[in-house]
Amino acid sequence: MNKNALVSFEGVVKRFGEFVAVQRMDFEIGKGEFLAIMGSSGCGKTTTLRMLAGLEAPSEGVIRLSGKPINDLPTWSRDTPMVWQSLALFPFLNVIENVEFALKMRGVGKAERRRRAEQWLDRMQISEFAGRNISQLSGGQRQRVALARSLVVEPEILLLDEPLSALDAALKVRMQSVLKNLQRETGITFVYVTHSQSEAFSMADRVVIMSRGKIEQIGTPQEIYRTPRTRFVANFLGSSNIFTGNVVETGDGRATLETPMGAFGLVSSEQSTRALMGRTATLTVLDTKTNLSRTMPTGRVNAVPVRMIGEEFIGATATIYLETGDGHEIRVQKSHEELASLPLQIGQELVAYWNEEDGHLVPEE
Amino acid sequence: MSDKDTASINRNRAVDVALLVYIVLGYAFVFAPIAASFVFSFNSDRFPSIPLGHFSLEWYQAVAGDPLVWQGLRNTLFVGVTVGVIATALGFGAAYTDYRYRFFGKQVYLALALIPPTIPVVILGLAMLAYLSRISLSGNALSVIIAHVVICAPFAMAIIRLRLSQMDPDLEAAAWNLGASEWAAMRHVIVPFAKPAIFGALFITMAVSFDEFAIAWFVSGLNETLPVKVLGFLQGQVSPRINAIGTFVFVTSMTLVILAQILLTGRGAKDRPASDE
Structure with missing residues (x-):
């Protein structure tokens, strides 16, 4: 086990009756890390978080916190405070009483806990609301109370379950930077569950992508973005073009992927290519690495003739939607300058192409 | 809040008054016997009858x-x-x-x-x-x-x-x-x-x-x-x-x-x- 790991999941499984919510899970969370667990609803991400908090017991396996197994530790004996999606602030207590709650439960004296609660209110810039009722606060203010309430015990780890989902877009972005700064300043390990790619990728040091109770990929946002390791991840991120076919060895020691659109050359030196030789596999190419031209390009590129079916502008870039002869969709994302020389009209015949080394081969599941 | 505003715009006075009368009558029917008991408890007469006698606390005493x-x-x-x-x-x-x-x-x-x-x-x-x-x-x-x-x-x-x-x-x-x-x-x-x-x-x-x-x-x-x-x-x-x-x-x-x-x-x-x- 890694010495720097604060939390480790070892063969953790969670079943609810017949339903397997989390399948055999092995991963570690480092000290001081900002880890995001991402996936669509029902993928097991919240169950994973709740097991860590002690609100669900694993059916199999061991969860360790600082090396010690915590499976049998009741939630109130763990220092794993959580920020809830519903925030779950106590409506019958005012702001400062909410923040004091955890200290009160730990038997901290009245003066001491007031002092520490005030410090956190100050830090979260909500001192002026200390005496207010929760119902009198705005969404953003409540968010800060919930954070202060969890952080007042100065834990080693903070669990966050989609805490920003109730906020409007502008406030969400502002709270993201509040969270990121807070994590950096305190050095507390954050485990952040979300279904939002932008939240996970903008804040986290590492991202865990889950699907149907299984971990699909763990890595830094860059790693995951550049090289999705499974077809699911590539699909989920929605930033890659995906081609499926058979990996075939050609005479000169090179490999190609035989697809209905034609054969695409692969970087055969890559380990994944050799392992998948003779089998069905998926090739992913980032939409930003896919290019367009009017004529067939030359050189070591893969090209496929396409027809334009739509376009979408997002700030400085545009996404062009194209279709191959057999109806397969391809997206190209480029800056407006890069696209300026092309005749972009719906129905226009073009050629989409990419360099061999920009394609990544993953096993077909 | 906006619900209340719309409600107050589209109101018919006659319906309002009729509903008010209806409520008053309803409550009167329910509370009249109790009110009678209340009134007669302060009445000096031995038997409950109209006209009332004078105010008295004798029954309470x-x-x-x-x-x-x-x-x-x-x-x-x-x-x-x-x-x-x-x-x-x-x-x-x-x-x-x-x-x-x-x-x-x-x-x-x-x-x-x-x-x-x-x-x-x-x-x-x-x-x-x-x-x-x-x-x-x-x-x-x-x-x-x-x-x-x-x-x-x-x-x-x-x-x-x-x-x-x-x-x-x-x-x-x-x-x-x-x-x-x-x-x-x-x-x-x-x-x-x-x-x-x-x-x-x-x-x-x-x-x-x-x-x-x-x-x-x-x-x-x-x-x-x-x-x-x-x-x-x-x-x-x-x-x-x-x-x-x-x-x-x-x-x-x-x-x-x-x-x-x-x-x-x-x-x-x-x-x-x-x-x-």
Whole structure:
């Protein structure tokens, strides 16, 4: 086990009756890390978080916190405070009483806990609301109370379950930077569950992508973005073009992927290519690495003739939607300058192409 | 808020007035007998008749001078308060069980818990008398308390259950997560959250016990409660003292019910959340 790991999941499984919510899970969370667990609803991400908090017991396996197994530790004996999606602030207590709650439960004296609660209110810039009722606060203010309430015990780890989902877009972005700064300043390990790619990728040091109770990929946002390791991840991120076919060895020691659109050359030196030789596999190419031209390009590129079916502008870039002869969709994302020389009209015949080394081969599941 | 505005725009005056009259008549029908009793309790005449005699407190004085009435009042208060506390405690336990746990036969458990008020009181009273006398508990204040708890606890449960159903289900888990043991979470989260309903249930069950006649008549024996005493008076003679006692009982019950109503509905309406600037 890694010495720097604060939390480790070892063969953790969670079943609810017949339903397997989390399948055999092995991963570690480092000290001081900002880890995001991402996936669509029902993928097991919240169950994973709740097991860590002690609100669900694993059916199999061991969860360790600082090396010690915590499976049998009741939630109130763990220092794993959580920020809830519903925030779950106590409506019958005012702001400062909410923040004091955890200290009160730990038997901290009245003066001491007031002092520490005030410090956190100050830090979260909500001192002026200390005496207010929760119902009198705005969404953003409540968010800060919930954070202060969890952080007042100065834990080693903070669990966050989609805490920003109730906020409007502008406030969400502002709270993201509040969270990121807070994590950096305190050095507390954050485990952040979300279904939002932008939240996970903008804040986290590492991202865990889950699907149907299984971990699909763990890595830094860059790693995951550049090289999705499974077809699911590539699909989920929605930033890659995906081609499926058979990996075939050609005479000169090179490999190609035989697809209905034609054969695409692969970087055969890559380990994944050799392992998948003779089998069905998926090739992913980032939409930003896919290019367009009017004529067939030359050189070591893969090209496929396409027809334009739509376009979408997002700030400085545009996404062009194209279709191959057999109806397969391809997206190209480029800056407006890069696209300026092309005749972009719906129905226009073009050629989409990419360099061999920009394609990544993953096993077909 | 915008709903209210639209409602006030599209209103027809004639319909408004008609509805108002309807409500006034409805209440008049319900409260006229009680109001008559109230008026006649301050009337000097021996028999309730119009025109009224002069204002008088003599019937109240007569009632206050009757040691049997005081005995009845003491019994009623003692029984009412005890019943209120026990029934509310039981009702809270039953409501929390329903809120917190899922178990086999829960529907049956709920149905059984809510059945007693649907049984005709005469039957319940008779059954109580037969049962309590068999175990030598009939004919004293304790027997009235037992019988009243049986009919009051379901009311308490229903009131508290409604409140708990409005609670964010994460609230209790959040308390555990912040270091509260199950008992501490009960004390610091569940009870404070349910507090208005707990007091509401306390007042309502007291009022129910305070007014209840039939069962108390069967099982009270010599320890008559006030409603039983009123019937005793009626059987002996028609006296305006009954109006005096009736007025007192009514005012007491109404006070309890109104207190409960304020607790159960008056909360939280005035707080309006701030907006994010």
